[in-house]
Amino acid sequence: MLNTASFQTRARAIDHLGRGQIADAPTAISELWKNAYDAYARGVELHIHSGNVVVASICDNGHGMDAETLSSKWLVVGTESKVASPVPVEDRFGLPERARLGEKGIGRLSAAFLSPVTLVVSKRVGQPYAALLVDWRFFENPYLFINDVRFPLVEFGELKEFPALFAQMFEELKANLQWGSASPHTAHLAAAWDRFDAIEREQNPNAPTTREAILSLSPEGLIKWDHFSPWWQLMHKAVEGDDVHGTALFTIGANTELACWVTDDEYESPDIQKVKETLTETLVSFVDPFEDTPIAFDYAVVVHKPGKADFIPVSSEEVFDIQELRSLEHVIEGEFDTAGNFQGRITAFGKDRGECFLPSPSVFTQRGKDSVGPFRFCLGTFEQDKKNTTHSDEEFEYHSSQVNKYGGICIHRDGLRVMPYGREDGDLFRMEFRRSKHAGREFFVYRRSFGRLAITSQHNPNLKDKAGREGLVVNKARREFERLVINLLMYVAREYFGTASTIRNQELPGIQKARQRQMRAAETARKRNQKNFVRALKEKLPLALEASTRAEAGADKLEQTLACKAYDDLPAIKMELDALQGLRDDLRIPNRPDELGSQEEDYRRYRDAYALFCATIDKLKSMLARCEAEGLLGDPKRIATSKFYSNEARISSQIGKALSTITSSLDALRTTWEENAREDRTAYRRKSTEFVSMLEAGQGLTPVLDYLDKVHTELSDELNLKYDGIIHSLEQLVEGVDLEGAFFHVDEVNRSLEEKVSMLNSVAQLGISVEIIGHELEALESQVTRYLKLMPKEVRALKSYTLAFEAHRALVDRLRFLAPLRKTSYRSRIAISGKEIAKYVKEFFGTTFEQCRIQFEVTPAFEGFSIRDLPSRIYPTFINLVNNALYWVQRGERRIIRLDFVQGKAIVADSGPGVDEDDQKHLFELFFTKRTNGRGVGLYLCRENLAVARHSIRYATDNDPEVLEGANFIIEFHEVEHVSR
Template identity: 20%
Template sequence: MPVIKKGTASFKPYARLMSILGDQLITDKIVALVEIVKNSYDADATSVTIEFKNWTPQNGEQPPNPKSYIEIRDDGLGMNEDVLLNVYLNPGTPNKLLLKKQNLKTPVMNRTMQGEKGIGRFAINKLGQDISIFSKTPNDPEVQLHVDFADYDNEDEAAPEEYKLLSEISNDYVINEPPVVFTGGPGTLIRINKLKQNWSDDDFASLSASLQKLVAPPDILQQEHNPDTYEVLADFEFKLIVNGEEVEKAETHWSQMLSLAPFQMIGTISEKGVLEYDYLASGPFKKRESKRTINLLNYGDYTFSSKAIKARFEAQEVKEAGGRKLKRLPKQGKIHFSFYVYDMRPKTRLLNSRQKEFLAAHNVFVFRDGIRVYPFGEKDYDWLELSQRRATDKAGDYYNINQIIGFVYITGQENPKLKDTTSRYGMMDVEGAYDDFKTLLIGALNAMKAESDLDIVKEEIIKNQNLKSTEGSLELAHEDLVKRINQVVTDPKEQQQLLESTNKFLQVYGTHNALMKERVETYEDLAGLGLAVEKSSHDAIMVLGRLFRTIDELRRRLEQDGPVTRRIKDLLTEMRDNVDIVYNEMQIIQPLFRISKRTDDIVNVKEIVDKTVRYFRHELRSDIQVTVEVVGKDLLLTTPQGLILQVLINLVDNALYWLKEKGSAPNVQKELLFRVDGNQKTLLVADSGIGISPELADAVFEAFYSRKASGRGLGLYIARELLARMGATISVVYSSPERLLKGANFLIQFETQEA
């Protein structure tokens, strides 16, 4: 098609663009003021004063007092005429961006520039319409600019031709010599008249709090671990004044509050997703330190659950990383962090009411080059979506947002894709970098949760051990008390009464203790039965589905013409086999019921192992090699077979999870091994999965402690308690000759008497 005309054209923005950049784009009046204060920071100011003058509170939707105005004054380097005309009045000016790209700092305070988009100054329009700016550099005369945004925001005009273009509106400026405002040094003053919004006492308090948190508070972990590189910015302060009275700054005791956190973790996440951390547990928990390096993208190489990591990064195509395939590589850059987690369980009561209020008012902050990114860290701003994840995933894998204070540190140089939104509320998701950033931090918190859960369960182990020793201690105390009564009390009648009282107390305690033991055993039986029924009912439903399809096929065949006798016989045989499978499923469940567990049998452990393997035949059919070894004579026990069966079901169910979820490397055979030793009265159950670290050897048997993504924390606990009823023990073994496979190796030691 021939070209009949050719030329060039430029954009001609309407003046209302200024309203969009300021009033409409900036979402919040507090954010707007914070943005102006950030500009003062970039201008090397050390002090900023925000003053509300002639302020009178208004009720409801009443407009602000027309005589009220705001002044923001700093002692920064100021602007001269050239900067005012060619930088300040040019929306989108790239001067700060160019300085950041060259990694240049501010000339006096050596700060990293915060702004880069060139539109933050228009946040003024969120606050008021009539603006006067006075500014002076150390060596130039004072410049004064007046802007009336009412000239730009003419949306009430009737016709399109009446809307003004941006180029049609001019702003008046003058040069003051001598200066009108800055007679003693450089700086900038912004006076905002014709205010658009009312401010309440709560707003002033929120503004003061936001400004206090503009720079990172003292981070005790960073101060301890990185004293040479970490510093608290103490060269920038503010004052907030309302009608001549300074708004009192909320008293903060960051160092004291952070030191109260019993669980603390400091670390980094590399640009490739490698997590390095130092973890510390302290009072009231037993002091414990843990240092680890974990590639979060190698989901199968660590034991804690992180569904967010797996969902975002793991896939079946694209790129390799450590033997596993990834659908994307992270783009967030290097992350530094410190996390402080508080134990908020009702029985701990580690914090007083004021400390709890402080904790509830903060969560996880983000600081770029030492300056806070808004609104990260604000109360109820759950940007890591922990509440949602607790509701939709397993709640035990995530902290409650109200028990964390965190500081995340990024830089413009290391994290170029983590950019503020134009509205200054949150971050943009440039090429998925922000979602990568969140996901990897969630992975770090998952790792910390696994560490703190271990410390909590270790504390419970100590308490349980003390509780188990109570019965014996009480009997010894009773004997000692009887001796003391006989020694001290001389009156035979009084002595007899005291002895009867002590004996009655011991009898009542024994009766109550026996009742509680029976109830606990009942709960354990019901819980174990529930786990087995859940699995068996799943298999039964699957088989019944096949049975229904077989019946439908039989009916369809009978409707066809021609000889079908052989086919009918085949279908009936298949249907008979399916019914037999359901029957066998029920036979496996039957010994697990509580009434069956009360009946002692002569049990051949090898036969129970075989029955367990049949029970899991569908799961074991695919890619898991099962080996059953027998050493010496038959291992026979006098016990209800349901107890042994339940133990093995729980152990194998646990092994299957780890073999499939975080099992062997690709192309490596997955294994499950049973060794029945009749001579030593032992049964070993081992797998080739990820294994159990020695520090978890006791914790895995505690109730409700689980490393599974959807685990209940009951399987191994029930196995231990059922074995204890038989006088048997179970433990995790780590050395030869007991350990046979590289994963988890559970050794059951039965009593040595013959069956």
């Protein structure tokens, strides 16, 4: 008897095709972004929103779907792409035709990996909105068939109508588990769920079953306007008017890989850090950035957390593009043809090495289902060791900073990323494996290389994605593809870049010598500047003090002369002023080095004396000018003429002195370099004569010629470096470049950066220590308290026990005071009054104030103002400022710290020595400090914390109120809620 049979599909097949096929969340997001590309979207975004239930949305402004399309296509598993007609012109919105990326019709099932529940809301031009609610947990039941589950689908006119419909959709969804009448079908459903419940309870009796979890989910507060808002804005970017179009896919109860972005944990585990890095590595450069004109498809990942600015870890606006690739010192750019031949250009050590042609390997498939097809290739990298690079220090550091985010070799098909290539685990061409055998010869480091291979669906149809989007299918075409690229990498490493390369061996000695000369020259110039400064300071300090005294005496004498109307003394005072004027330039010293060391105090004495001297001279000039205007010094015309010729003579004398110095320096320079030239002209003869004599000893001609060429090359490179340096310096002098000023500026910046790096390491180590200690404090504190209380009665009766217990309690109280300073504390904005701030500060430092005999004052005006903000932002600011004041106020006779509120500004003032005028501009810089063993972090953090809420802090200027004679810090709050009168 002959019968027929057909396949039947269980519901869990959807689970296997969706969640079971996807490797991780970034890959699932990539699939859904590609769906947006197929829908002719101009932009797609992933938004992650915090909340009791984390919701993430994938929004686009593509052509969208109506209810019919959602039912007949989105819910249909499989594909029509092989036979489907092209997208209509009206659905392309002026974009050129795009290659269709979706082939299997299962990419949308990736949503099941991201969350248990998915809401799809879509809008087509001229059609109402349509929404579909899918709970993927139904497909975990192995006893259901696909057609046993029905999902709610609705249409509506405006988004404001959706909240009421959303609740109805949930009720309809739960109807799959609640049967109103008995029938064979409902009996089948009930049996299926009963059997599945029994299995789940047996496996995990303490957890709710899938059915219970579905029924317990409430729609209340799940989807808000905040979730819709980014999609609304994205759709309106693509159109003018209200007839918008696009699709938003909301993942309700997003999985850990997405939810970890919006958690408030201060400590991120290595696993969470790795999850975030993987998402960034996977989605960055989603669109090929190495095209001169990238395709029109914007993308972004946006993280929304309450009270914080949106964080955007991935964006199409932040990429390592083709221009940056071409700026690297090592670049390969070209293409492979159908026969597997490579044609392109090579740049090595910053120099264009011309065209490169590499024929395909001897055995290579060009036709049929195993052929690779033509594709384009570009790669750029730079030297690992700074001493070998042709890049400047700034360029080297910049490229190094880009490696973690953009390093790796990507594959782009039709302009979009193929996963997982470009990620740390996507080294398709085994670059690190070959380096493990011979790092120098193989040269290329995967994570320090930037680049991509550009393939297309049309020309490379045999390079197919695996079903789970975890890379290309391993077939002969892929193996040939790998072989072509590996062959090229090995060839160019040996010919141009690696230790076996002639080019490398020729270039490196010159590069290294040039860097060594630059470093020696910089160090010599630094020492010379420091020495000249110290010598000038030592010489000019007493002269500046004396000149300042003379100027003040002259000013006093002029005031007395004018008071007594003894105008006959005015000419003598004018002569004294002219003499002092001549000292102004003579008393100047070279630019101050960044590090003064033991000269700090002398420099400040000199600076103050010179500033007073100049100010007094200006005062004298002004007073004498008024006397001259009144005719007290004679005929005004004669005085003006005399002043003209006097100033002209002074300028001429100044130029004459400078020119004389330049001439003598040039003569000395000419003499030095003429001697160098005489010595260098004989260098080749001295080094080569012995090789010529080798001929007489019976050596062949070839080795002698090789030796002579080697000596010539080495000596020529050395002389080029030596003479190019002085020539370029002289050319810059001729062009008017201030070399000393330029060097001083660079040297100052470098020294500052070196110090900051050192301090950063210290602060980082301190931070690690605090994290480790802080993590254990609560447990340790409770254990100590418990064990102290368990001591025997006779021990607890001892005075030493009482003192120890009180000391422990005091320590615990002090640590608890730090709770508001933790980032996770007090996340809600509340009203904070000046009185509460003052109370907190007084309690925190109360013992210190008493021990150090410090008078802590709070004015009624300060107690009377109020703001609304986070205590974790406001309290640390005042703690830092008062803590600084505590240090400095003890260096004076009066020891007062005062909190005041004047002219709408909060002021923290002290009676200490104040801040030196040279230091005021650096006060809020990271790591700047004048405190012994200080780290220079507190004031920087104060400014950054306040800036987040648009508050500002500064050191008091001339226009600010001054409360005490020492330091006065001004805080201007963005909005003061209340000030009591």
